Structure formats: C-alpha cells, structure tokens
Amino acid sequence: MVSVSEVAPPQARGHYDGLVRADGRVHRTLFTDSDIFKHEMLKIFGGSWVFLLHEAEIPAVHDFKTITVGRRPVIVSRNEDGSIVALLNRCPHRGSMVCSLERGNAARFQCPYHGWTFLNNGELYGVPYRKGYGPAFDKRKRGLGRFPRLETYRGFVFGSLNPGVEALTEWLGPAREIFDWCIDQENLGPRGVSVVKGMTMVYRGNWKLQNDNNGDMYHAPVTHRSTAEMNLARHGTGKTLDHFKSDNNPMLAKYFGHGHKLLDQRPSIDSPWERARPLPGREVMGDAVVQRLGEAAARAYLDLTGRSGINLVLYPNLMMMGHGTFAVYEPLAVDCTNVRYYTALINDAPPEVNTLRIRFSEDFNNVAARDDNEIFERIQTALEDVPEMPWLDFSKGLDTDRERVGEDGAVTGNISDETGIRGSYAWWKTLMQRDFTPQALGVEADEGRSR
C-alpha cells in the first residue's frame, strides 16, 4: 500500500518546520499554496478524526446525509441495526458519485451510470449483467469505501480514514471536560435533541482563517465594533459584546492539545438570557414560558437561548458555540470555505425555547459573523498578493507571564492572547508530518497510487 507521504507534494517533507515557527510566526503559503492545501486534505482531513454530523441528523434507520470530508464526497448512513457508517461517495466501478441528494432515507444506493447497487453499509449488492465479469471479480472488494474508524461521542459522530488514529477520548484529551459541559447544557430531558440546519456561509478564504478566528477574542471589539455600537445605542449596556472591553478580566483562552482550543467567556456572562440581544418574539415567548413553568424553571430554559460564552474548536472542523449551535468548517479550495451552522433543539423543552434558540442562532450570524467573513476575504487577497511580507504573527501571549500550563497539560492564557491558535498550528505541523496508511474498508487495497 502506498503511504500518503509518498504522494505528498515534493516540497512537503521536512518543509513545514520552517513555515510554522516557535516564535508564533506562520507562513502565508499555509493559506495560499494549493499544493499545501491538497496535502492538508490528505494528512489532516484524511489522517485525523473529523467531525461528520450529529446523530440526530439521521435519526431513523436508513436515514442518510451527504457531506464532504476534506473535499471527498461522503455518505453518512444509519444502517438497519441502528449503527452509523461513513462511505466514500464514489463508485468503485468507474467513479461516478453515487448519491447526489443532500439527505434522505434509503436502504440501498444505486450508481446512476451503470447501475451497480450498494447496501447502505457500503457492500456491493448487485451488478447488472454480472456474467461479463470473470472469476477474479471479488464482490467483497468492490464496495463503497467505508471509513475504518467511526465513533459517536454523546451524539457527535466523528470518523477517520486513518485506521491507526488515536482513540477518540485520547484525541479529545482535556478538551473533553468542556465538550461534556456543552453537551450537558442540552441534556435536559430524556429524549435528547433534534438538530436543525442553520445558515451556511461561503467565503473566499482559507479554512484555517475561520478556525483561527473562533479561537480569537482579540478581534472582537474591533471587527465587531458595529455590533457593539449598535447594541449600545439601541438597547443600552449589558448586551452582546459589552462584556469585553479590555483584557483585564477573568475570561480565558485555552489550548488543550490535538489542535483543540477554547475561548471561555463564562466568567463574565452572568445570565445568557439577560445578555442576549432582544430577539423577535422574546417578550411574548419568555412570558409564556414563565407563566407555564414558574420563574425559576423558566429561567433555566431561557438561559439556554443566549450565549453561554463558550467557543470550543475541536480540530480541524467543529466549533461548539455553547448555546446549542455548532459550526462545521468545510474546506472547498485553498481559498474557498463553507461554514455550516446547525442548532440543537431540546426535545423536551417548551416550544418557545426552541424557537428562541433558532432566532438567537440567526442573530450573531446575521449581524456579526459577516464582518468576520469580510476580514477573511481581505486577508486572503493580501496574503496572495504581497509576497514581500510572508509572515502572519500569532505571538500574542508568548514569553509573557500570562500563559501557564495546567496539570492536565492544557495551556491557559488571557482571553485576548493567541494561545489557542498557536497551539493549533503546532498540531497542524504534527499532523502534516505524521506518517500513516489511509484505508477504506470494502475496496481493493493498493492497486496503484492512492492519490
């Protein structure tokens, strides 16, 4: 079998040490070089755990959803026995994408070109005019490639094409505690959550710009100044972003290892409900919940309709926003990225609470996230066009007394420090230089180049 490193771009081996430096500088080619991008799709999106979907997105037997994993078209399907598999959406015959629907319910998939049919666990089921194939034709090796590793962690489904990838809990490491906290927030009733699709944005910029940004509080008062000023002028103090005016505060930036990072604004957010911008229907729906449940119980629910103050980035592609909304980064090209938002609805919550959660999820996206996208596009353009200035600087917090290493190995910095982002780039380098043999079950192994 050909290992991924053999098909990597020639300049890649040992090359990355010079591009991600210990002094916090990162080279512009990480954002602009399409060979590096292709290599990332192999080594990061092909070699690490990658978030696929929440299992509530495919609740019933035979439900499926199509996604991309490092550009590869993938079908995530729930089988007859309730288990979930991730399949490469590429016909083993002559390469057509097999399923073109975004989601649906199907026990089998039929390729639209010559009609090979596959069970939704990936196995080849039927081949038209089968007699035309000789005795060497092995049906068991002509299935849809299946991810060799797939694990569901409390509803969140992760997959990997690297059979030797570390155990999922090891990969989560000390980030697990805060990931649990986010999930516990929604675990109010026994019937769990449903997931609704939120907005999807596309920007002309590298995927890491969004990943960096979700571990960056430094930018908030400047990039989102319009939001802060509008809120202040229209709704007075105490609303979104009003809690961050200087970096002399108890909030934290954190790096957990394995690329995972956190902004923890919880120490400065007393009540998400009080702090939330006035959403459409807030008063009427809030009152209805209070009337039905009483003040205390209602408040517990209503606090789930605003920002809890968590930005947790699980590397490379999942961001938990801590109010039931999560984002998935989907790289399309070195300079093009989708960001897909989803919101978890609490099945046992009063309907008003879920509606307000949806209204809240729209709010930040509509108002503030657009400014982030604008900045990403400006960065992308300037990085591409200014070779005389090759470096980006992520050194904030380095060599100061603001950063400390905890017993669990996590590094904590001030909320405005680039602690987490620097950690992610160190991990990026580790992944890009890690050797492994990619594998997809059910397909002929190693007949030629795996690229």
Added chain:
Amino acid sequence: MSENARYLNEARYAALIEGTQRARSRVTPSTFPHRDAAEAVLYLEARLLDDGRYEEWLELLTGDCLYWVPAEAKRGDPRHEACVNFDDRRRLLDRVALLRTGYLHAQTPPSRTSRTIGNVETWEVQGGALEVRSSLTLWMYRQGETTPYAGAQEHELVQVKGAWRIRQKTVRLLNSDAPLGNITFIL
C-alpha cells in the same frame, strides 16, 4: 413609527405559515385587484433599497412588520427553521442602525444593488389586505464583483391611514439553502 415588540406571537407565526401555504397553493390566475397600487409600493420599495434609503424604506413598513428570508427551499415554518433573515421591526431597526454605524466592515464599501420586480400578481385576502406575489432579480456589485440573486417575493400590503404599507415581506431566494456569500444589504 413606534416599536412594539409584542406582536410576534403564536397567532402571528400561525398566520404567516398559513399565508405561505395559501400563496403556494394558488393555481388560478390573478384578477389583479389594486394592481397599480401594489406595483407602486413594490417599485418604490425597490428604488429606496437600491438607493440605500433605509430609513425611508422603514416608513413603508408597518409597525408590526416582518421581513423573512427563509434558508430552506421547501418547508416554511420559521418556528422550527433557521432563516437567512427573520426580522421583526425591532431587528430591522437594528439592522439599519448597524449599517449606519460606519463600522460594518462587510458593507465598507457598501453593496450597490439593482433590482427588477416582475410577474406581479395580486389577491385580496381577509381583512382588506392584499397579497402580492412577484419575481425578483437583483444584481449586487461590490469590490469589483457583480453577484446575481434571484427569487420569488411575497408581500402582504395593508392600508394604514389611506396608504398601502408593507406588513410582511418574504423573499425566497433560488439558492436559499445553499452556502450564501455576503448579504448584509437588504434584499
């Protein structure tokens, strides 16, 4: 116009969803009641928005208006769906205030738009309101690039002190459920 935050209640959501279904199930031709008035409002709205005259545009909207841009192509219940926009008057005023801060980077420089409204059909509905269905083609220019947007519009017009006003505006973009770029301007 005053800011009343309490009109978006269960009944209003229900009316919105019912109106959506009604508009969709129409198969008979329009007899064009109040067509001239409806066209005048829609064209004026298009002109005000293209010219960035948002404050004057807000005057065309009632105190209990809704502006809805679904993010789903088929379904249509904003209680259970995240939307590209779902604004009551208060959030619309926020949006306009945001555009006016001078610090909205996504609108620095601002989008220039040119929109064409066509296929205008009208129906009289309960309470003297007018349901207007039209097609929207919009070109947006910004930073050297021109981006097309197209879709269907549904307006609910009501008479306020003798003048037709917009109580409800829905814009169904063709690509509503696809990844969208910078739409920080008003559709």
